[in-house]
Amino acid sequence: MEEFCEEEEPPGSTPFLRAVNLERNLRLKKFFIKFEGANATGSQKDRISKLHVLRAKKLGYRTISLATCGNYGASISYYARLYGLDSVVAMPQDYSHERSLEIIQNGASVIELPGKYEDTVSAMRDMASDNAWYDSSPGSSNSDLDIMGYEKIAYEIVSQLGHSPKYLAVPVGNGTTLSGIFNGFVKMYNHGSIDSLPALIASSTANGNPIVHSWKKHNKKIVDLNPSVLRESSINEPLISYKAFDGQMALNAIYKSRGYAEYVSDEEMVMYSRTIEQTENVHALPASASTLAAAVRIMSRKNDESECVLVITGRNKLWTTQ
Numbered sequence: 001m002e003e004f005c006e007e008e009e010p011p012g013s014t015p016f017l018r019a020v021n022l023e024r025n026l027r028l029k030k031f032f033i034k035f036e037g038a039n040a041t042g043s044q045k046d047r048i049s050k051l052h053v054l055r056a057k058k059l060g061y062r063t064i065s066l067a068t069c070g071n072y073g074a075s076i077s078y079y080a081r082l083y084g085l086d087s088v089v090a091m092p093q094d095y096s097h098e099r100s101l102e103i104i105q106n107g108a109s110v111i112e113l114p115g116k117y118e119d120t121v122s123a124m125r126d127m128a129s130d131n132a133w134y135d136s137s138p139g140s141s142n143s144d145l146d147i148m149g150y151e152k153i154a155y156e157i158v159s160q161l162g163h164s165p166k167y168l169a170v171p172v173g174n175g176t177t178l179s180g181i182f183n184g185f186v187k188m189y190n191h192g193s194i195d196s197l198p199a200l201i202a203s204s205t206a207n208g209n210p211i212v213h214s215w216k217k218h219n220k221k222i223v224d225l226n227p228s229v230l231r232e233s234s235i236n237e238p239l240i241s242y243k244a245f246d247g248q249m250a251l252n253a254i255y256k257s258r259g260y261a262e263y264v265s266d267e268e269m270v271m272y273s274r275t276i277e278q279t280e281n282v283h284a285l286p287a288s289a290s291t292l293a294a295a296v297r298i299m300s301r302k303n304d305e306s307e308c309v310l311v312i313t314g315r316n317k318l319w320t321t322q
Ligand SMILES: Cc1ncc(COP(=O)(O)O)c(C=O)c1O
Pocket: 043, 044, 069, 071, 072, 171, 172, 173, 174, 175, 176, 177, 178, 238, 239, 285, 287, 288, 313, 314
């Protein structure tokens, strides 16, 4: 496995807090927030973007490319500019493009392509190979770095909490973030530094994610959705997909953890994002507030008052426009 010297360590060391006001407001017990929105460009993607940019440079590439709903594009273009690479960022043309201005200001070339997110990933895969660009899209030959980058979230949670939580709620799109975090927990467990694995709660957008769909159907093998059923919105863009690039890994992780998967509506995501903001002054991206909605629903159904860590993966516009 590739080694990174200390100054090339992935970003992170994000805040971890006990959400006491949220607990009081929603009558919950022991809820914690791991706030990935505190990363430089506002999401967990920074943890992997820096690794990709550094690998691209090391391999002699001059341009790094990717397909994105927006957050990853903001992150890759930021680190590309920081380390002197050109970046090409492609988005589905029907997406909301809330982060396009920022991506352009980072010096990236922005391409809008017809079709779904997965079509954009596949088109960019071809373009990267034709133009000798480094491909940092999900599911690329470089995606080992994604798992490596996200594992660190698990190490930080255990060091900040002091042990492994009973529940860990993570929003899923491609399932990469969840898989990487769980890998970190498994490594610690195998190493003997924790004595249990958290039960994962995977949250995603209603009827728009193959990981949640497959888990609900009790499938051991991930099943793609019919693209025509997807209803993209500015709220669910980070999570919606008909094919999850790391879906099988994420599904395996949910089963191995004896965990759960839950669909959450746009309205609930917005409502829980506001609740987190009003109670804890943490500006959670609505898609990532799906974790709270899912955890509340699952744990109250089981009448379980154990501790739960929510991985809040992004901050909302309130912060990104400041
Ligand atoms: C803020 C945010 N949270 C969660 C996700 C979903 O992560 P993954 O695709 O790794 O499952 C994304 C994906 O773009 C995202 O931007």
